[in-house]
Amino acid sequence: MTTPPEGTARTAVVGAAVLDSLVRPTRLLAARRTEPPALAGGWEMPGGKVDPGETPEQALHREVREELGVEVELGERLPGPLPDGRWPLGETFAMTVWLARVTAGEPAPIEDHDQLRWLEAHDLYAVPWLPADLPIIDLVATYLT
């Protein structure tokens, strides 16, 4: 039996680094989780698990619509350290992350979050990010002016 390449056996999660602009971003949208208890209070990027039959992009549009009530356009993918370009979340999940921009609606903590914050470069680490997000935030920081 062959072992799958590192990363591919992990459950697929998608996340949106929602920025105020894809051209000259100055702010990132952070969301505070309400569930499960072990993660509640931690800050993350909107997103979630890819459902069967969905592409990762479809899953991200669905999650952002459900969680924030907005439509987004996706920009580039943020390359992660796994061989397939995803970001490890602990041992069992791997997240594909896109830059994104709101195209319709005003983000609100409709589902899975109880607070949203737009963070600028100077206060990007002012919230307790979920630990797995920190390397991703480090990369997002390089996009903010």
Ligand SMILES: Nc1nc2c([nH]c(=O)n2[C@H]2C[C@H](O)[C@@H](COP(=O)(O)OP(=O)(O)OP(=O)(O)O)O2)c(=O)[nH]1
């Ligand atoms: N959405 C999201 N999940 C993250 C981030 N960082 C991080 O470690 N995670 C973890 C938390 C969860 O264990 C997992 C994603 O699952 P989720 O609970 O958001 O997925 P979901 O909305 O589809 O939830 P469900 O089907 O379990 O109800 O990834 C992040 O930035 N965004």
